[in-house]
Amino acid sequence: MxxxxxxxxxxxxxxxxxxxxxxxxxxxxxxxxxxxxxxxxxxxxxxxxxxxxxxxxxxxxxxxxxxxxxxxxxxxxxxxxxxxxxxxxxxxxxxxxxxxxxxxxxxxxxxxxxxxxxxxxxNGAVTARDNDAPADAPAAIPDWALSLHQLMSASGAAGQMIAIRYEPHPECFFSGDDPLATISSLPDLRHLTVSLKEPQPLPEKFDPFRCGLLIEAVSGTSLAEAEAVFRLIPDQVKLFVLTVAADKRAGIAPEPASGRSPERQSTTMRVDSTRIDKLVEIAGELVTAKNSLVPLSEEARNHGNGPLAKRILSSHHEIERLVASLYGAVTQARMIPLENTFRRFPRLVRDTSARIGKAVDLVIEGETVEADREIVENLFEPLLHLVRNGLDHGLEPEDDRLKLSKPKRGRLLLRARQRGDQIEIEVADDGRGMDPQRVRAAAVDRGILSESQASTLSETDILQLVFAPGFSTAASISELSGRGVGLDAVHTSVKRLGGTVELQSVPGLGTSFFLKLPISFSMTQLMIVEVGGERYGVPITAIVETHKLPLSAIQSVRAGRAFVLRDRTIPLLHLGELLQVAAPNSQSGDLKVLIVRAGQEDIGVAVDAIAERAETLTRPLAGLLQGVAGIAGTTLLGDGRVLLVLNMEELL
Amino acid sequence: MTISLDAGAITLSGACGVEEAEPLMSYLESRPDLPVDISAATVIHTALWQALMVFGPEIIGTPISSFMADKLLPGVRADIATRREI
The missing domain is CATH 1.20.120.160 (HPT domain)
Structure with a gap:
């Protein structure tokens, strides 16, 4: 806290x-x-x-x-x-x-x-809002609140609380009230007593549809929030702000300002993120700098100084180890728990659900999973969009839910899990789900793909079309989530973070969105390829798969070339031509092909050779090279050589 | 069917709305010996709670909802117990 x-x-x-x-x-x-x-x-x-x-x-x-x-x-x-x-x-x-x-x-x-x-x-005038309990004075506690106050003091709780006395109208069931459900929607409920107004009603005279209950409760929420919960039935509810002292004394002493230790020491400190980025950068440079020790030791050996060469080499190993752990530690410093983003949702969901009149339970799991600060912070927007989408379009109105014998309260799940070097975030609702046929029809309707293309796609693939730009299944634009941006906004922002988003849905049972994101993007996995005697890095995330292709499998299609892979025709390009460095190498028997996804399509890109994989820190191009299309950045290899990292999507 | 009479208990399950108050009452009246199992109920309307309090059966099972399990049920059980002693 x-x-x-x-x-x-x-x-x-x-x-x-x-x-x-x-x-x-x-x-x-x-x-x-x-x-x-x-x-x-x-x-x-x-x-x-x-x-x-x-x-x-x-x-x-x-x-x-x-x-x-x-x-x-x-x-x-x-x-x-x-x-x-x-x-x-x-x-x-x-x-x-x-x-x-x-x-x-x-x-x-x-x-x-x-x-x-x-x-x-x-309010424009000094006609302040009519507060039953003036916020400024520790007014006398009404009798009914006194026992609640004593109860809370005795339990050792402290701070401001709202005492609630709710006497539902006898006929309230007929007007659709569910008093206990209303109470349950109070945030931070600390205490609840339900009693019968008439202590010993005779069962034979009992009318189950007349409410004879008295509900007393204490909530840690604010007066405004409590008023909002009971806004429809202010005549049946009394609220009072209790200030409970920190100690166990029963009384209304204002909380002493010096009552808590002023020398609170924090183990965390806020550091400007650019400083940490600077550290990451320096650590990256150290990785390269340490490599110059290897040629130095060679030189010493050539001068006939074997022992010196050995000492240089051994300090090289030592420095290498330290640099690696430095790099790890600095990357770690950028990691924050997802809680930073997740904790904004409960309030938001509650507010929104009250506004649109759907009761919703939000379940949050895995908020302790950590990821790079930038990823965690940038996740809010797409998650917000998905959560609103679920509230607005996913969950049915209460009446419809009851008819489908679903629980009246909808359920929204926000769950994070770590999977290897990725985090997976699930945003799921138990609402009406998406109908692939409707999605298919809408996609064809909006010209996102042709009828024949649509008919070849599986239901799962069809559902993913909702992420296409210009797609929106809602018949009308609603105030809540339809503000001209569709799910493609989610797709774009997740992709920008180096992640993917997928959708699963069962009509009638609900929809789940799965976001997969890297834990940190300081490090990029590269596949190193050779073409025309040069080496280039291709981010592994851009590559769907690699293939060895016999020359005979290549067919000419008009001016271009293509090949068939698993019953699909895939156009073939040559990386050397794309980069304008070399003509295709025609002698070799088999072509090595990277299958790269560009938009909705797969494209084969031939290279001369596929070398090792490397995990490196890619930096954006600076200076003259900035703005060269198709190059994402440069990276330094372990041996000190500079490697150009390609942006495949720009190249194609 | 959200309220049913099983071998050993009156069972509430799923979302039990206000319209179940009457059937619940008739079960409670006809079988005061049976406990009421609420472990499978997701939502229980206030009217049903009231009926339970008036008839005071033994309430068994822990509902999934933490509001019911932690906040509501202990008080209702205590209330029933005290009034039995009177």
Whole structure:
């Protein structure tokens, strides 16, 4: 928790900085669309981070601020001082709170007292929201909440909590209420008592459809969240903010600010990622530099100094070992657990499911799996898209689910697993699934492929077409996930991270997306090939398979050549021609062919020889070579030679 | 069928909605000797919980839902037990 708060404080300060810069820019130029967008994003992200904790009214206040900005974005309200000033005031208030938050882990009292005033400013007038429980004063605890308060103090819990007394209306079952289900949707439920209002009802007089229950609960959530849960039945629910002291004393003493150890020592430290990248780069250079010791030892031997040659060689081995472990350690430093991305989902799913009226259980597994920082951070967008897709299109409305005798609450699974040097992330829903026939029809309809092509594909392959650009099965664009970007956006971003995404679906049972990603892309697996006496590296991820092809198998097709592999005609190109370095070598008996995937098609690329595989650090081209098409970068081989790494897709 | 009368127990399974309150009540009335097994139930409507509390049978099994298993069931069992003693 402390670590989370620490991270929150750092992030929040950055976001506050960003938002205030943007708002000031907006003040100077109210038409600066970019600043408006950026301010909105900053506040939105800040709200999301705040929602991970219980900072009392802060989440609600930020939500209102975000609301205002979003209305301004939609052009519903004008951008002027009346908009900007209150939001700046909010930002200042959050900024002031952060110091206290990082010390105590909760919203400082001084700031909490201002919450009502700020809400008032936000609402345009000082008609603050009608809070049953004023946030600023430790008001007298109502009788009903007293026992809950004592209970919580006795259990050793501390902090702010919401006491809830829910007396469902006797006829509430008829209006479709399920009081306990409502209670179960409260986040962080700490305590629950259900009792019969009439202690000993006679079974024979009992009417099962009249609710005679009294529900008392304590939740660690914020008042705003609790209010949101009961927004439809405010008359049946009483809420009260309990401040439970950290010690076991029953009482309402405000939590002493110095009550926790100020000398909290953290074992982690935040380092600018460019510094780590620099280290990776230096470690990579060391790999090459150490190789110069080998010729040095040769030279010493040639001068007749055998013992010196031996000593140089032995220190070479020592350095080699150290460099390898340095490289490993530096790469390790870039690894962070997927939790960093995953933990943003529970709140998001809950908010969204409430908005679209589908009850959803989100199951997260494997959040401790680690991967390169860049991969983990860039995973959020595609995962968000898939999760929303599942919520919106995958899961059926409750009524439909009940008719299909599925549990009323939908289930979304977000699971990460490590598989060798890859991570596999599964995003699965238990919704309606995808019908391959519909996908096939839609794909043909949208001209993604022809009828005859479509009929040759297997059902699994057909499903993958949803990732094609311009494909969207939803009949209408919905507010939630249809914003002009389809699943192809997911495909593109996963591919950019060096990964793949696949889809499995059983109509009626649900859809699963599988994302496979490298754990780290500091190291690339290369296959080294020779052509025209030169050696080139081809990323193994680009190669589907390799083949030995007798010359007789090659057929001429008009100007080009092709061959048949497993009943499919595959065009054949020669790498030497592609790179314009050498004509095809016609003497050799068998051709060595790499099968490379370009878009939806496989293409054979002939090379003179396939040499070893190598694991290297590929760097982007710099200087003059930058922008040479078809070259992804350069890498240094163990012997110090430079190897050009090809980008096959650009070449073809 | 989400409520059934088996050899040794009244069994709730799957999602048990409000409409099951009446059948459950009639089972509870006719067979007060039988325990109620809720281990296979994924969702149990409040009305059913209320019926269980009123009739006070022995509730057996642990539901999959952690809300039911950890938060709701212990209290309901305790409530039934205290009222039996009265």
């Amino acid at each position: 402390d670590e989370l708060i620490e991270q929150f404080a750092i992030e929040a300060r950055e976001l506050i900085q960003q938002a205030s810069e943007d708002l000031m820019a907006l003040e100077a130029n109210p038409r600066a669309r970019e600043s408006l967008e950026s301010a909105f994003r900053a506040i939105h992200t800040l709200k999301g981070s705040v929602g991970l904790f219980d900072f009392g009214p802060m989440a609600g206040i930020l939500h209102q601020a975000e609301d205002l900005l979003s209305q301004a974005r939609a052009g519903k309200i004008v951008v002027d001082a009346a908009l900007i000033d209150p939001i700046l005031a909010i930002i200042e208030w959050v900024d002031d709170s952060i110091d206290g938050i990082s010390q105590t882990g909760g919203l400082p009292e001084a700031q909490e007292k201002q919450a009502t005033r700020l809400l008032g400013i936000l």
